[in-house]
Amino acid sequence: MSSVLDLARPDLRALDPYVPGAYEPGMIRLNANESPWRAPGDTTERGLNVYPPPRPFALRDRLAAHYGAPPEEILVTRGSSEAIDILIRGFCRAGQDDILICPPTFDMYRVYATIQAAGIVRVPLLRREGRFELDTPAVLDALGGRVKIVFLCTPNNPTGQSIPPADVEAVCAAASGRALVVIDEAYHEFASTNYLDLRRRYEHVVLLRTLSKFVSLAGVRCGAVVAAREVVEYLGNVLPPYTFPTPSIELVLEALRDDSLRVSAERIAVIKRERERLAQALRDVPDVLEVYPSDANFILVRTRDSALFRGAAHRAGILVRTFADPAVADCVRITVGRPEDNDRLLEAVARTERP
Ligand SMILES: Cc1ncc(COP(=O)(O)O)c(C=O)c1O
Structure with a gap:
């Protein structure tokens, strides 16, 4: 049976991930080469002298409840920018695979693709009647071949409009078995669309969310990938452990309290x-x-x-x-x-x- 991971880089699928040292609250930690003392001014709950958890599981669980997705389908990243980076690195082989973008759009897709030496297929938005519209037939035509990730940004930065859900759905349906569709919902909370349902229906659909906009925490650098469980597990081969800092975990948990x-x-x-x-x-x-x-x-x-x-x-x-x-x-x-x-x-x- 085919799996969404058939789209992933074969060399990385075989990677043995790093095994972090154990963390057990209450135990004396002589296993991770940390300092036994807190730094002056360290007011965090966990203590900054010890590494953060390999993955911020408490925060992931809270975000899962907030987004309405199972925790195993969430990966917390340093801003959704890092999510873009690891998706491209995880699914595009340098010099062999492409991403598809619809400019004018968020420029970091281009930057991360270039860093990974992935190709960039551009299907420009059409300027029509006072709005920018997705050229859906052209996107569908461009699928296949080397394109491994289609980035759909909705609402789109910098144009501001949402892509009509029927168009997003058409791209997702056509890309099945051929490419990941990454729906970048950085501005989701200011809009009226929500693609969680599409995510549940298609294992090759990935959502990007961020805490940079709606909870006023751009400085904390917290984003999230919402994806099929095997995609989240696989991305764990690309994203090293300990990347998400303790102060960020504690501040985001605070920002996600009901009040x-x-x-x-x-x-x-x-x-x-x-x-x-x-x-x-x-x-x-x-x-x-x-x-x-x-x-x-x-x-x-x-x-x-x-x-x-x-x-x-x-x-x-x-x-x-x-x-x-x-x-x-x-x-x-x-x-x-x-x-x-x-x-x-x-x-x-x-x-x-x-x-
Ligand atoms: C469409 C879009 N995606 C992703 C990002 C990255 O956001 P962050 O890395 O702060 O989560 C931005 C930032 O402005 C954006 O406009």
Whole structure:
């Protein structure tokens, strides 16, 4: 019977993973060459003088409950960026396999593929009626051959729109037995889509989630892969033990308590409200030609001159993002901030001056 791991690198499937030393609370640890004393200022519960657990199992279990997936189908990573890296390293042989991306999209797919010497097949998004759309027939045509991973980012960074679920489903159905489909849901909590059901139905579908956005923990670097159990086990051959730091584990567990999640939910509601207000107000800015719809915590606008727009924001002490990709070279991506930050931005760009 065929398995999703037939898509994995054969050399890595055979790898004997590192066996970490035992950790048993209450025992004197003379097995891991650690310091027996805590460092000054170490206020963590576990103690930073000892290694973190090889995998953050308590955190994994809590995330599993939060996402509604079995713990064995979750791998905690240092940001979802690390998840992108280990998926590419685990499934693409250098010089032999490709990833497929739909630009303009999150640029780290390209970067990690290049580091791994994997090829990159690009199927650009189509610009249609004020939105960017997946070219689904072209993605389906490009499947097969060397493509081992299709990255679908929804909502997409930097365009902001979600891919229609029927299109995501069509790609997943067509890729079965041919490639992994990685659905990057970094902005899931600001949108209304959820691909857990698709993940359950297809063993080659992988979801990426992150704690960087919705629980205000970009600095902690916590992401997660949600994948079939054998994919998670296999990725354990690529991701070494002890990568997830103790302070991050303890802070994320704190952020996933019910009372903390209530605060996050209120903040998400504020961001969504501000997203609509900001989008509406940006439509009245003379230098803004188009405001793209957004299901994320940012808005992409097409401007008369993106450098000029960025300069006006900068003079008011605000950083916004511009891009080299020609499809969005005249665009600016604006993260939705606090109401007062958004007001300040609107004021700054309302009177954009030409040099
Ligand atoms: C679409 C997308 N995926 C993944 C990431 C990586 O996020 P992190 O590594 O912070 O989890 C980002 C960051 O902005 C993103 O926009």
